[in-house]
Structure formats: structure tokens, C-alpha cells
Amino acid sequence: MNRRVHIQTMGCQMNVHDSARMEDLLAPMGYEPWDSPRGADLIIVNTCAVREKAEDKVYSYLGRLAEIKARRPDLLIAVAGCVAQARGAEILTRAPAVDMVIGTHAMARVAQVVAERVDTGRPVVDTALGDTLPLAPLPRKRERISAFVTIMSGCDNFCSYCVVPHVRGREISRPPEEILAEVRALADQGVKELTLLGQNVNSYGKKEGMPDFVELLDQVHGVSGIQRLRFVTSHPKDLSPALVDAFSRLDKLCGRVHLPVQSGSDRVLAAMNRRYTVGQYLEKLSALRRVREGMAVTTDIIVGFPGETRAEFQQTLHLVAEGDFDGVFSFKYSDRPYTAASGFPDKISEAEKSRRLNELIELANEIGLRKNRALEGTVCTVLVEGASRKDEREASGRCPDNRTVNFPAENARQLVGTFVEVRIERGNAHSLWGRPAAGPDRTRAQEVTHAA
Numbered sequence: 001m002n003r004r005v006h007i008q009t010m011g012c013q014m015n016v017h018d019s020a021r022m023e024d025l026l027a028p029m030g031y032e033p034w035d036s037p038r039g040a041d042l043i044i045v046n047t048c049a050v051r052e053k054a055e056d057k058v059y060s061y062l063g064r065l066a067e068i069k070a071r072r073p074d075l076l077i078a079v080a081g082c083v084a085q086a087r088g089a090e091i092l093t094r095a096p097a098v099d100m101v102i103g104t105h106a107m108a109r110v111a112q113v114v115a116e117r118v119d120t121g122r123p124v125v126d127t128a129l130g131d132t133l134p135l136a137p138l139p140r141k142r143e144r145i146s147a148f149v150t151i152m153s154g155c156d157n158f159c160s161y162c163v164v165p166h167v168r169g170r171e172i173s174r175p176p177e178e179i180l181a182e183v184r185a186l187a188d189q190g191v192k193e194l195t196l197l198g199q200n201v202n203s204y205g206k207k208e209g210m211p212d213f214v215e216l217l218d219q220v221h222g223v224s225g226i227q228r229l230r231f232v233t234s235h236p237k238d239l240s241p242a243l244v245d246a247f248s249r250l251d252k253l254c255g256r257v258h259l260p261v262q263s264g265s266d267r268v269l270a271a272m273n274r275r276y277t278v279g280q281y282l283e284k285l286s287a288l289r290r291v292r293e294g295m296a297v298t299t300d301i302i303v304g305f306p307g308e309t310r311a312e313f314q315q316t317l318h319l320v321a322e323g324d325f326d327g328v329f330s331f332k333y334s335d336r337p338y339t340a341a342s343g344f345p346d347k348i349s350e351a352e353k354s355r356r357l358n359e360l361i362e363l364a365n366e367i368g369l370r371k372n373r374a375l376e377g378t379v380c381t382v383l384v385e386g387a388s389r390k391d392e393r394e395a396s397g398r399c400p401d402n403r404t405v406n407f408p409a410e411n412a413r414q415l416v417g418t419f420v421e422v423r424i425e426r427g428n429a430h431s432l433w434g435r436p437a438a439g440p441d442r443t444r445a446q447e448v449t450h451a452a
């Protein structure tokens with residue numbers, strides 16, 4: 001008899017990827033993926049521990065699942081991923097309805113963990129970390145247009161606020177031939193856009209003495225069928241001149257880089273153990289913008305790091321204005337388990353962190369809107385992903401710089417996977433709106449298409 005597994009994924013793209021892998025691993029046990037917790041036999045919560053708020057969300061979701069389990073005692077509940085790794089057996093005490101705790105590397109053993117729970121009837125906790133890539137790639141079926149390919153996992157940087165090295169383990173890079181085989185298989189399935197994924201892609205291969213990240217990019221770029229190439233995430237200290245240069249050589253490499261700066265104060269950056277200064281960051285930012293016209297750069301900022309003074313926060317605002325970022329992901333600092341910063345003195349109050357966050361968001365939105373408006377009148381090549389979420393009569397897709405573009409289309413679903421030249425008529429705060437550029441203007445329009 002077929003059973004149903006619902007995986008509730010929280011957090012980053014890495015988790016989305018891990019959830020898909022767990023579905024694959026559970027299929028031979030007869031589990032079919034199920035969209036809703038209702039009617040599922042097994043519910044796995046794939047969690048994020050990067051911020052306190054994300055962890056709180058896990059426990060409140062588990063509270064709701066406990067109510068379902070009270071009505072259906074045969075329901076199995078598992079907590080997987082970063083919170084599972086960070087908290088281990090403590091989760092069983094705090095949320096007694098949970099049957100299994102499956103750490104970041106144990107997700108590769110999800111089938112064995114479920115089998116053990118079923119056989120013994122007792123809770124199972126598996127948080128052992130190994131020294132191989134936790135989830136080996138499996139043949140994939142789902143991706144049609146865009147796909148993520150994990151090139152490495154873990155992190156060795158130990159930024160003082162970050163739980164990732166503690167829950168994802170040390171950096172491990174996948175051999176290039178394995179990555180290339182996966183990329184070719186995806187291209188054969190019709191995937192056109194690829195994002196190479198890792199916590200710190202710029203240090204790919206260094207430890208293992210394998211080809212470095214730029215060499216890997218060159219090889220992936222050579223795979224026919226793949227038309228757009230992206231990567232996340234880059235640590236600014238490891239962004240090399242060779243990688244900057246790759247943007248001038250590799251035309252499939254999309255002109256958008258996510259380069260988290262975190263703070264505009266050198267003192268705070270040192271306390272965060274980021275190992276670059278504001279000046280060094282800005283030099284790299286200028287180099288990226290010099291090498292590719294229209295290069296979009298997004299960043300992350302943490303406000304209210306322990307000891308951050310009002311003047312240091314002003315320096316961050318100043319940096320955000322000077323950096324002219326195309327997007328800013330801003331977060332309030334929160335203590336995370338095992339991290340150095342959780343023991344730092346001079347914690348900033350919640351009220352002050354909220355005030356700083358609001359100021360930063362206001363500034364970032366102003367810049368984002370101005371930059372989107374500046375694109376009005378240009379034409380961009382949109383890879384169509386589907387119908388717009390707000391209006392079925394519009395198609396939605398992305399420019400090479402990853403901006404979302406919506407445009408009228410009667411047949412949005414039939415356009416999925418095609419490239420459409422769209423003339424931008426309106427720049428909104430977080431997206432662009434336009435119309436297909438056709439007719440006599442088209443040739444000229446293509447000439448002004450912003451860089452791919």
C-alpha cells in the first residue's frame with residue numbers, strides 16, 4: 001500500500017534541494033510526495049536554524065502537528081535539517097509528538113531512520129556528521145526550466161554570528177566530473193538555467209586540491225543546452241580577480257552577484273570575523289561593476305550585532321547608499337547556539353534592532369525602486385517561469401539579472417521555458433512590468449537589452 005510523505009521545507013535553497021532528495025530516498029519505501037499535512041502518513045519538517053525567529057517557527061509548526069497527531073496517533077513526525085542538528089534529542093523533550101530527529105548529514109539516511117522508528121516503535125535521533133557530501137545526487141525528474149546543483153556543502157569560515165559551520169559541518173566539495181555529469185543530464189532534460197549552490201562557492205575545490213571555482217564555471221559554461229548560469233553564495237574575501245574576469249569572458253554567466261557585506265563598520269566586521277574591510281569590499285564591488293555593464297549586486301545586512309553603536313549603524317546606512325545595491329536582505333541579529341557572538345556582551349535591545357531594521361529597509365527600498373525605474377524603456381530577455389501569481393492573464397519570468405518581470409500574455413503556461421524580449425514600462429519596488437517587444441522596434445530593442 002502506498003503511503004504519503006509531506007515535507008514542510010523552511011529556510012534556504014539548500015533545504016529545498018535536501019527535501020527533494022529525501023523524497024527520492026523515501027520513494028523505494030512506498031512513500032509518495034504529498035502536498036499537504038492533511039492525509040499524510042509521515043510529515044518531515046526540514047528546518048532552518050540561521051535565526052532565532054526561524055527556529056521559533058519550527059516549534060510553533062510542531063505544536064500544530066501535535067494537534068493532528070492527537071487525533072491520528074499513527075502519524076509519524078520527523079524534524080530534519082539544521083534545527084535537528086543543533087538541538088538533537090532536546091527536541092523530543094520540547095515537542096514530545098516528534099518521532100524522529102534527523103540531522104543535516106543524517107538526511108542521507110532518512111529511509112533507515114524511518115524504518116528503525118517503524119520497527120522499534122521508539123523515537124530515533126540521528127545527528128552524526130560524516131566527512132562525505134551528505135546527500136549524494138540522484139537522478140532527477142522535476143526540474144524543467146531552472147535547476148540548482150549543489151557543488152559543495154558546509155562552511156569553514158566561522159563568522160562569529162553564524163550557526164552554519166556547526167550544523168552543516170566542514171566544507172566538502174563535490175568532484176567536478178560528478179557535477180558535470182549532473183549538469184549534462186539536466187541539460188538533456190531541457191533545463192536552461194542553472195544555479196551552482198554552496199555556502200561559500202568561491203572556496204570550491206581548494207581543500208581537496210581540485211580545479212577551483214572559476215575552472216568549474218568554465219567547464220559548466222561549456223555544456224550545451226544550458227543558457228544561463230548563476231551561483232550563490234559568495235564570501236567577499238574569496239571573490240578573486242579571476243572570478244571577476246569570468247564575467248567578461250563567459251556570456252552565459254548572468255550579471256547578478258549576491259555578495260553579503262553584513263555591516264558598514266570595520267570594527268563590527270572584525271568582530272563578526274568576516275576578514276575584509278569596508279574598503280576592500282567596495283573595491284570588489286567596483287571591479288564587478290566595471291567588468292559587466294548593468295551588473296546587479298545584492299547583499300545581506302545584519303543590524304544590531306552585539307556592541308553595534310548608533311554611529312556604526314550609520315556607517316552601514318552610508319555603505320548601503322554608496323553600494324547602490326539592487327537588493328538588500330536585512331536581518332536583526334539573534335543569538336544562535338554554539339556561536340562566538342552569542343557570548344559577546346552589549347546586546348542591543350529588540351526595540352532598537354527593530355528601529356534600525358526599519359530605517360535600513362526604507363533606504364534599501366528607495367534605492368531598489370529608483371534602480372527599477374531606471375530600467376523603464378529598456379528591453380530585457382525574460383525566461384518565462386509561468387503565469388503571474390497575481391494575475392493569470394500575465395506571464396512571469398526573470399531577466400538575466402534575476403529581476404522578476406511580469407507581462408500580459410494570453411497563453412502564459414504555453415510560454416514556460418521560452419525566452420521573450422520584454423520592453424519595461426514600469427519599475428515597481430520589487431519587480432518590473434512590461435510588454436513583449438515586437439514589430440519594427442525589435443532589432444533596436446535587442447541592441448539595448450541589458451547584459452546577460
Ligand code: SF4
Nearest residue numbers: 155157158159162164
Ligand atoms: S561564510 Fe560565514 S555567514 Fe556564510 S555560512 Fe559560513 S560562517 Fe555562515
